[in-house]
Amino acid sequence: MRLPQAAAGHAAARGRGPADRSRALVRRRRSLARPRGGTGRRVARGAGAHRIRAHRRGGAGARRQAGDHRGQPDGSGVLDPARVVNVRADRPDAGRLLGLIDAFASQRIVVAGDLIADEFIYGQIARVSREAPVLILNYDSTEIVPGGAGNAANNVAALGGSARAIGIAGRDETGRRLVDVLKGNRVDVTRIVRPAAYPTPTKTRILAGGIHSAKQQVVRIDRAAAATADEGASQAFEARVLAALPRCDALLVSDYGSGLVTPALIAHARERLRKGAPVLVDSRYALLRFRAMTACTPNESEVEQAMGIRIGDNRRVLERAGRALLQRTRARAVLVTRGSRGMALFEPECPTVHIPIFGSDQISDVTGAGDTVIATMTLALAAGATFFEAASLANYSGGLVVMKRGTATVCADELRQAVTIDAE
Template sequence: MKQSLLNIVKKIQECDIMVIGDIVADVYLEGKISRISREAPVLILEHSEERVVPGGAANVVHNTAALRGKVLAVGVIGTDYAGQELTRILSDKDANTAGLIIDTSRPTITKTRIMAGGQATVRQQIVRIDKEKKEALSVQIEKDVKSYIAAHIADMHGVVLSDYGSHTVTSDILRYVIQTCREKDIPCIVDSRYNIMEYSGIAVVKQNESEAAAAVGYEIMDEVTLLSAGKTILENLDAKAVLISRGPDGMTLFEKTGIVTHIPVTNKSEVYDVTGAGDTVVATMILALAAGASYEDAARLSNFAAGIVVKKPGTATTTPEELRQAIGEHFE
């Protein structure tokens, strides 16, 4: 298995991947606690730093690029600083951002976290401010997104639908992508936070336990309910594989053949920060499948990738070099 996984790590760097979904800017405003305000019983922070980090589908793009896949980002951004900065960050990682359609009528989806800390205090988030337009895409913007997809999808080795519930992956777009990928035998994976049962015909599904539980309508409490949920999603969507990530309990892969594989975490004692780890799993999984890996090998490789990023603070990525090292150490 070790050599098989190492071979996949090498091959993924030759794969063209399209990531379609909700492009999110995670903004971190850093400050040091100065004093209590005279105007209201609130802290005054002295601003020290502002960072923009790719979130949502943009984080899948970022992870794919970090693994040296050739990635096309497809989504919608505004004319604001957040959209410009996301485009710059992703372009600097050699991602193709021509598919980021600018909509002058809506802001880039932005989640701003106000982070406070002092010399003798722990840095912590004190409030989050979300900015996004809740309405559906306009007919023209949806048409522009779909036109870009149609022009490039046939050249892809793999496609990701990253749906965070912010309207980018419309019913028309998801149906077109699923149908095209099936016709052209292109691996396609979906990670949908709220709407997974709409993705009938998709090849691969990635969910965490809580998302899978919401999809099937009952709590996942033990192996019996886990197996039931995985098989229900697999059958209802006519998928080839379903991967459910289970935090400290690893992952469980369900295949259409009936095979169920439990994959334990690779670094249980060192889990630090799971932020964005699901996006890492999706990026690694689609790259591996695009490189010709089996569903099990692709899932195992994505498990190694997740094990690396959870050791890093915040939304993080991993590299082929780190993957090779983690695989080598595991099989020593």
């Protein structure tokens, strides 16, 4: 009787000495790790068996593979979570990724949604107060950095794309500084709505440290708008978004819960966009309200909140949640960011791809990392990437930005360097 390939290999190894068995296992591992016939993907099929499948590009980032992922017996095309839980992606071609990064410069991205001012107040620890068990800080400086949709637009511009920010910012001092920073970072701010009576939403972080030590966040104070923007400002926002779409290559929606971005706006936007232009949504609290977008990029806690489950380290639960999210949103792809666990990419009728974190898993600061991820993925899809290629580039960006303090961006040169180093 002929043994399966894996069983035959192990049986042969058992008949040899320790050194021979060690060499045989090394050769076996290398053969398993080596793609055959070009860039491929290993699909777990049970103990002792493996298979490499080449990518076949469809339209606008679609990836189709033949085999066990064809779906349920009823032909629904939905993967059974019990059958696919450990699919691991090989790295995409580095030259292809570098070409996509070069193409970022010609992409025009509309970034629409909630503009937030991230305020950082820095101080040096002086002593412990006698009034209460709290630190007394000697004030150093204050910095205003765009957050929310502003940070996403900042990242698009930093990566070389053309970013047009559309949102609402007050005429208060915080709003003025927020818009000035965006303008200084080459973001088009001409379509931002500026109502007089609107207080700019602000997240104030107080950071403390010694003279020779890194400053750590002590407390955060959120000052949301007392109420949502008035009807006139909301209508002006929607009109400006729709007017900008015919001349853009993709729409990035950043929803932080103000109610400014609505499912109706997304539906109207798809009608205005040129055919095939991607629509990506990052919604902090209401992901299930949005339908039929190209992709969404929730973090794991947002998926848990939306689906009412706890994921943790359980990949089977993650699989069920990701597949359910695909069905309920009717998105073409869902990229779940998992912090130090990397990312998981879900597409209909395709095996789930688990992408390990790039760089160190000792994360410094996650502030605004989701904005960097969706900005990179939007640019990549607009430039013609597959979902896997776009997710891989987003993973590089995410791994870089979480090693920076505060609300930060990643530039195109940093991304190129990461791709090049990882390919060596």
